Amino acid sequence: MRLESKVKLNVRGKVFGGEKNLACIPMIPATREALIEETKMVVELKPDVIEWRVDYFEKAADAEYVKESLEAIAPYVEEIPVIFTFRHACEGGAKEYPQDVRLATIKAALSTGHADIVDIEACNDKEFIEAVKAAVKEAGSRLILSFHNFKETPSEEFIYEKLKEERDLGADIPKLAVMPQNFNDVLTLMRATYRARTEAVDLPLITMSMGEIGKISRVIGDLYGSDMSFVVGKAASAPGQIPVAVVNELWKLLA
Numbered sequence: 313m314r315l316e317s318k319v320k321l322n323v324r325g326k327v328f329g330g331e332k333n334l335a336c337i338p339m340i341p342a343t344r345e346a347l348i349e350e351t352k353m354v355v356e357l358k359p360d361v362i363e364w365r366v367d368y369f370e371k372a373a374d375a376e377y378v379k380e381s382l383e384a385i386a387p388y389v390e391e392i393p394v395i396f397t398f399r400h401a402c403e404g405g406a407k408e409y410p411q412d413v414r415l416a417t418i419k420a421a422l423s424t425g426h427a428d429i430v431d432i433e434a435c436n437d438k439e440f441i442e443a444v445k446a447a448v449k450e451a452g453s454r455l456i457l458s459f460h461n462f463k464e465t466p467s468e469e470f471i472y473e474k475l476k477e478e479r480d481l482g483a484d485i486p487k488l489a490v491m492p493q494n495f496n497d498v499l500t501l502m503r504a505t506y507r508a509r510t511e512a513v514d515l516p517l518i519t520m521s522m523g524e525i526g527k528i529s530r531v532i533g534d535l536y537g538s539d540m541s542f543v544v545g546k547a548a549s550a551p552g553q554i555p556v557a558v559v560n561e562l563w564k565l566l567a
């Protein structure tokens with residue numbers, strides 16, 4: 313039996329922190345045409361959630377164009393919740409953009425009503441976080457605050473404290489992705505997640521250990537308190553993601 317969160321979050325009928333682990337397919341298209349094609353393909357794979365990583369989009373800095381592009385895929389996405397992520401370059405984003413450009417694009421996406429969840433990094437300046445929070449609130453959407461380390465796995469204490477910090481900064485869903493150098497690092501991530509879930513953070517959580525070594529966390533992480541796994545539809549957005557069909561089979565085996 314998986315560890316449910318005290319607070320559950322229902323987004324378009326998908327429950328974060330509930331009795332089922334969720335599968336999210338990220339999309340990293342460069343153009344609007346590719347975005348529409350990828351959306352149609354990904355929807356066929358029946359993910360619980362879709363993430364659009366707009367930092368891979370050639371026109372990510374053109375807020376109006378991004379807004380129209382999100383509107384263009386809405387009819388295909390139907391009721392699947394969309395996470396809108398404009399990842400900062402210092403935490404794995406595809407390209408560097410000024411903060412005011414990122415903010416304008418995020419606000420434009422929220423104004424469509426189709427960015428159900430926005431994911432930003434907890435390391436952003438307070439002003440940026442507050443501006444995104446206000447726009448998220450106004451749109452009736454939800455906020456993920458995230459942390460990434462593509463080099464190593466910090467200590468259990470650091471991970472535990474980071475998840476609490478994200479909650480304190482106002483996240484609806486605290487999130488953290490780190491790179492293991494050995495299998496003990498994967499245990500560290502899962503132990504910290506378990507502690508956060510059982511001792512401190514009542515919200516839905518998303519954590520993962522990346523890369524080849526960390527793959528197992530994307531399969532069994534939910535037993536320790538992570539509420540969603542990123543799985544591959546068309547193309548992986550981070551190392552170690554497993555194809556959606558494989559993960560679904562493994563989850564069936566473990567159920």
Ligand SMILES: O=C1C[C@@](O)(C(=O)O)C[C@@H](O)[C@@H]1O
Nearest residue numbers: 338397489520522542549550
């Ligand atoms: O932050 C995350 C998690 C992730 O980096 C992963 O490791 O699956 C994939 C990203 O697309 C997403 O925004």
